[in-house]
Every structure is written in structure tokens, then in C-alpha cells.
Amino acid sequence: MRARTYSTDTSDAEWGLLEPLIPAPKPGGRPAHIARRDSMDEIFSVKRGGVSWRLLPVDFPHWKTVYDSFRQWKQSGLWEGMNDALRAQVREAEGRNAVPSAGIVDSRSVKTSQKGGSEVTTVARKSTDEHII
Template sequence: MPLRRCYPSDLTDEEWALLEPLIPAPKPGGRPAKVSRREIMNAILYVLKNGIPWRAMPHDLPHWSTVYHYFRQWQKEGVWEKAVQALVRRDRER
């Protein structure tokens, strides 16, 4: 996939280093992932920070249905709650 331009909502390397361990890795034995977890997170953040419908995502981000699938899957698995707890804990330790 060609490089795309950066959006203000994209994760920095430091932010991704904090979140990456909290995001489930691809399941072993399945098809290889076509889209990186970081790009999925960047697309989710784009939607959330800009308040747009999923289908209105820019075309240089992963397809909206892929992003929405992971958003819902991670929501059902409690990933968002774990991420918030980890970030709050890290902030309090500072």
C-alpha cells in the first residue's frame, strides 16, 4: 500500500508504543492481516475525532467496513475499557 499523508488524528510513535500491547494481535492460523493494527487505530481515531460517519472515511484510509469490524470486535472484547484503564493508570503514575 502506498504511503498516505498524515492526519492530525494519527497516532505518534510514542502513542502507538503505549497502545500496541493493548490491541489484540491477529489470530494465528487465519489469513494474514492485510491492514496493520496501527492503520486501523488511525482510521478509528479519524472517525471519532472528526465525528464523521464510518462510510465517509477518506479513501486513503483502510476500507470503512474493515475499520468498523475491528472497532466493534474490540468493543465486544473490552479492548477499549482496558486501554482507558491502562492510560489512566499511566497518567496517575506520572
């Protein structure tokens, strides 16, 4: 466990929800020298805090070790599965069906001219006017 705590660290209640969703280290090979909770907290430090992997605080393990955990969990589908499980828990706690029956997709529209603005329109007009003369 690290000497310091950070605002991005998981609370005991959050860790209680996340811990069962994270697979135990595979047997054999080199034993894990970083606790799974510390790995999760270090990843959240990057993702929640907007910090670069290489700029992790000095009391964290080497950035490559933390990134390798993140990448391995991403490739295994852990993050997607964790999101699905937590969403189901929240929905059930609200008395709703665990699986949503519909989704909403929102987008932002920005008005622009069809041809790309007045400058493009002006250039197009000039070239056609020259051909007419």
C-alpha cells in the same frame, strides 16, 4: 501504511503506549492485511474527527473493514481495558495511586415547572373550573 497522514493519527509516543495493549491477530485464518496502527488511526479518524464510518477518506481501507475492527475490539473489552491502563499510567506518573479511591459524577439541572410549564397549568385550571360550574 497510508500515503497521507492526518491530524487524528497517533504520534510515535502515543503508539508506543497503545501498541502493547492491542492484541496480536489470532493465528490461523486469513492474515491481517491492515497494520494495527493504521486500524487504530482510522478508528480515531472517525471518533476524533466526528466523521461517519462511510465517509472515511479514499486512501483508508473500506469503511466496513475499519468498523469491523472497532466493533471486534469493543466487544472484546479492548477500549475499556486500554482506558484503564492509560489512566493508571497517568496517575502513577503523577505519583498517585493507580486505582482511584473516589469518583465524581456531575450533572446539569434545568429548571422547569413540575407540571410542564404554564400552558399545562392553564389547561388543568380550565378543566377543573368547568367541572365546578
